[in-house]
Amino acid sequence: MPDSLHSRAGYARLARELGGYFHPWQRELGGPDPELTFDVMLTSLLTPQTRVLEAGCGHGLDAARFGPDSAGWAAYDFVPEMLERARKNAPHAQFFEWNGKTGVPEGMQGPFDLIVSRRGPTSAILRLNELAAPDARFLYVGPRLEVPQVPERLAAVNWAILSEWRVSVQAFAPTWEDWQTRGAFMGEAAHRADWDRCATAKGLPYREERYIVLAGRSG
Structure with a gap:
């Protein structure tokens, strides 16, 4: 998988070839999906009163699954091909093309009570004070046990980690x-020698990791 995967063009290719934001x-998996904690939270x-903003919504599966239980679900992504699928998957939600860094799109009505990001951009953290209601919460799940920019960015905007x-x-x-593709996607080297030495009848064992954070304003 080429390095350009983590780009607009790369994510557009995922949308075309896999139908959405899938690994x-x-x-x-040898156990429960590690993102179940995020789902439960x-x-x-x-x-019915919670206004939600989703950062990096991909093809809209969370909007489709959880949106009907909220007062309103708004979401953004910077890949038009993903948004096209999201609008079909969750017609009740509002979707915006945005990278989270420029001015807030017209029509994205806040403030929001809950801002969520499932393996999405941590840049959303830097916009929390602009987008969030006074007692809002931020919920994030990332692809490794440590995602240093999450606590760093939360501290920078004066938000505190309530649970992790x-x-x-x-x-x-x-x-x-598959092991090569995973390595390219995760930015990790995949060595044939490791495969030849450690692969079992099921394939090469590794750990599927997630870091989940719930945060709120400090003070």
């Missing part, structure tokens, strides 16, 4: 090609 390698925070979880689940990449 482009096959895997087998998100569900617990939603009420680090989840690690045994997983297997079933083929050498």
